[in-house]
Amino acid sequence: MKKRFKSVMAAVLAGTMFTLAGCGSSATQTASTSTTGGAEASTAAKGKTVIEYWHCNAETQGGLAVEELVNKFNETNDHIEVVAKYNPDMYKGLMQNLQAEVATGNSPAVVQIGWAFLDYFSSNFEYTSPQNIIDQFSPEDKTFLQDNFLPNILELAVNSSGEQVGIPYSLSTPVLYINKDILREAGLSENGPQTWEEVDEFARAIKEKTGKYGFYMQEPADFWAQQGMIESNGASMLTKTADGKTQASFASEEGVEAMQMMADLINDDAGLHLSWEEGVQSFIDGNCGMLYTTIARRAAVQKGAQFDVATVKSPTWGSKERRVPAGGCFLAITAQGDEQKAAAWEFQKYLYSVESMAAWTIGTGYVPPRKDVADAENGLKDFLAENELMKAAVDQMNGVVSWTAFPGDAGMQAEQMLLDMRDQIFGGQVSAKEGMTTTQDAINQLLQ
Template identity: 70%
Template sequence: MKKNIVKTIAMGLLSTMLLAGCGAQSTTGNSTAKGEKTKIEYWHCNAETQGGKTVEQLVKEFNAQSKNVEVVARYNPDMYKGLMQNLQAEVATGKSPAIVQIGWAFLDYFSNNFKYVEPQAVIDAHFPADKTFLKDNFLTNVLGLAKNSKGSQVGIPYSLSTPVLYINKDLLRKAGLDENGPKTWEELILFSNTIKEKTGKYGFYMQEPADNWAQQALMESNGARMMTGGKASFASEEGIQAYEAYANMVTKTKSALHISWGEGVQSFIDGNVGMLYTTIAQRANVQKGASFDVAAINSPAWQGKPKRLPAGGCFLAITAQTEAEQKAAWEFEKYLYSVESMAAWTKGTGYVPPRKDVAEAENGLKSFLVENKMMAAATTQMDGVVSWTSFPGDAGLQAEQLLLDARDRILNGSISARDGLTQTQEKINGLLK
């Protein structure tokens, strides 16, 4: 993602093909009798602590006001990788949901392996009044985030996020450290080890869901690149050094935790970890749960090097099988992309809204952004945002799993960062041949 593009996104904040029938059936049924609502499924991966309650709220409010459509939300665990696996299994049975959240890392994988309909195609066929909805409400470069390598508008950007550092200022003060937190990874390592030594509490936790998002930020900010020239290239000296420094906190000084994402976030909220490196989308959960002096600050940089922060979040794709369900899917999507719904989504999570006018609207986020200081941690570092690496072809799911396996082995101490990353890079490049 080009630097000027992400700067435009930041300013905006503070401002496919019709499906072939193939005999497939909807997950929730096809056409309904006259006067009945068309029922569709919305697949998402928002756990209760990361937007799940807001999903339920938005679906409930939509269903209450819609005369024609009823939406059923289905939660998929294991984030976007888990959703992809479940979608693969569902499609194999001849069924499909109507709308799905697709993580940025799976843009090409999804579009190469599943049937979808471009949103503008549904609009043009059934909603002439909405003909310019996308053009009017989204910056061209933001819409471009959901275009695949062939130029198809696979879906519409829904969530944008960056990794930030949440800090327990009380614990930092107790350890004799600067309560404003570290600015570099080198300082963070020192802070983590000092917190462990002075307080007995853990100093650091980096998120470990079923993706490599945070680890990409760690390595690429040190000069590594996940891919170069169509091949995996993260096992460079820069990538190995960054991962090794992270692993040493877990396996040698024992100042950092290696546990599940949910457990790690809760350990921070409970006051047992001094610093938490995770998505800004955990903002609402952290603010609600923490009883100490908590803050969110910019992601650390490696000393003397520019930050490279993969854009997290997802886009929404229409996978509805019938004309009635495609129409219903657009009606629900239009509701989700309204100023009020986008504002509710940001307030309930922390995601940066992709629609360009939400930040300034009185019925949007205008007052919220002034009052909520944590959001600045994400909005002030958008000039460092890069694309979340999407491995090409059909290798997406396997490559992601290989990276997760390597993470576990390295943090368990069963293999060195050098060997773990080098072996994983070789395996992924074997898939990409």
């Protein structure tokens, strides 16, 4: 489904929309051509269809994997040349640059879109849904999406209007890293806790028996990890009212219970309330027994930890369903014209092949969204056997849910209110019930 770019939103995107905390400068960044080409590539690709692939992977965050994949495609394809362009400042930087590019009448062919911008992107930019592209240019692939992706994974790239905007590409989920040496020292099972109730028990036992901190939950400039804990207890960050409106609903009894548990651990000195970098480093240094953070931190933890480290799946609350929010991005086709669209799909299909998905996972630490990559001989079978920390994230894919994005112009303000609420609760200034109820009411006033 094509969507028309709305110029009236340009000021929003350039201004308040991009006050998203933790993503760096809000100043517009120019997309830079990677070593895969640029104007030179266009000249060298005479007789080929040249398309642009916009991404936000710096060299240390998957950029080398992008370069490897694009180069391999270009070397083996005789009629398409892909030019990869890096956009600084992560997904919000890409959105700013896309806005500027579309305003000039141009558009890249394939773009990475962060989950938090799903509705904004689909409402304000032209794109073609993957199934429409397939039906028009590659009918032999008509069941490609259904054959290769779990329904809950495809759902991540479905907007609030029910349209499949793109295909999930980069997926990260929160897992529980454990220091087996500390668990053994505390007389605990080295298999780690399986529920949040056990996380609480383990953290307190670690503090009592070893004097070290028991648990740290990541606290970056987003509420991602806390969403996983809250929603696994049966709460919902957002719900639809009878008249179809969206409202915040996280201050339920279950949501309050989850946040108060974490606040109590911190207050009793069994849990840590630090910046994300400090918390992860505390675990790597052996000063904290358990770490709840993204699987994308796997390489850093695996490299730095000088102890017996393992991961277990994101805890559940008793026998309740596990719900883990997806981090990362999806790929959308913004190509204009049939030739560009056909080429965009051919490149995308290549990126979603088992071999390319495996290379992307190895190069970035993301979990493959395609369902058959983990067990394939030409996929990740050997890699997963050698990197057991990845297993927990792969095994919990059936519990993946969408990362909450508040609708409308108030979305970014609502996100900041959640962070302020978290700091007050974890810092002991307010109880979970008071802080969550007050914040929920304030967000719902914004959403009206």
